[in-house]
Amino acid sequence: IDTAGSYLIVAGSESATAGARGVITRLDLDGNVKDARWIVGGVRGVTLRAPRGMAIVGDTIWVADQTVLRAFGRKTGRPIATIPMGSMGAVSLSDVTVGADGALYVVDAATTYSARGVPQRKGNGKVFRVEGRKATVALDHARLVQPMSASWDPIMSRLLIG
Numbered sequence: 137i138d139t140a141g142s143y144l145i146v147a148g149s150e151s152a153t154a155g156a157r158g159v160i161t162r163l164d165l166d167g168n169v170k171d172a173r174w175i176v177g178g179v180r181g182v183t184l185r186a187p188r189g190m191a192i193v194g195d196t197i198w199v200a201d202q203t204v205l206r207a208f209g210r211k212t213g214r215p216i217a218t219i220p221m222g223s224m225g226a227v228s229l230s231d232v233t234v235g236a237d238g239a240l241y242v243v244d245a246a247t248t249y250s251a252r253g254v255p256q257r258k259g260n261g262k263v264f265r266v267e268g269r270k271a272t273v274a275l276d277h278a279r280l281v282q283p284m285s286a287s288w289d290p291i292m293s294r295l296l297i298g
Contacts, residue, residue, distance in 0.1 A: 138162075138192055138210060143170065147187035147199060150176075158184030158201060160213070175213045182208075182215055189231025189285065191240065198240055200229035205242055205266060221271050227258045233286045233295070240266040241274065241295055243283040257282070263297065 138145055144163040157177035162170045177184035189200045195210045203222035208215055221229065227246040235241055244262040247255050261280035264271050285298035 137165075138197075140192075141210065145190060145192075145197065147190060149186055158187040160184070160187060160190075160197075160199070160208075175208055180214075182213075183218070186228075188229065189233075189243075191232045191234050193234055193238075193240070198232050200232050200242055202226075202228060205229065205232065205240070205264075205271070217269060219266060219269055219271050221264055224264065224271065224273055225259065225262060225276070226264065229264075230283065231285045233288050235265075235288050235295060236290060236293055238267075241286055241288070242266060242271075243286045243297060245282045245284055247282050255282070263295070 142165055146161045148159050150159050159173055160175035161172050162174045164170055175182055175184060185202050187199045187201050191198045192210060196216060197208045197210050199206045203226040205219040207217040226244045228248060230243050230245045232240055232242045242264040246259050246261045247257055249255055260276050260278050261283040262273055263275040265274035283297045287296045289296050
């Protein structure tokens, strides 16, 4: 939810000639579509493949997109930055949240899907910490199986992982 802009922001994908591409849609707070194709992969210099979780920090929307974290202008939708995490073992980033320290925490489900839609685990789930434009692995453990969501708990000052 973009409370400053009074929008709901939804990530998804659509079919394209070369497969699928990511799309981010804006809706008003009543759920009415305001801009169905606000940010679209392959349009106006945007790279967006499979967007999932998002977080807003100031005027920047951070989007988990496969093995990279992408930043877009909150007002314009223009690309700002791309932070690759594939070299650190990212497989399928699924969500991003902001910690009390101002860093971004990005969870990786470490799962791909077969042609039949069967999940295939590709190593341990991970949590990455992004400060500035630098990513590091914050947590990598065999018991972290397919983390799909993250949220910062300000009362207990801790990261919650779903």
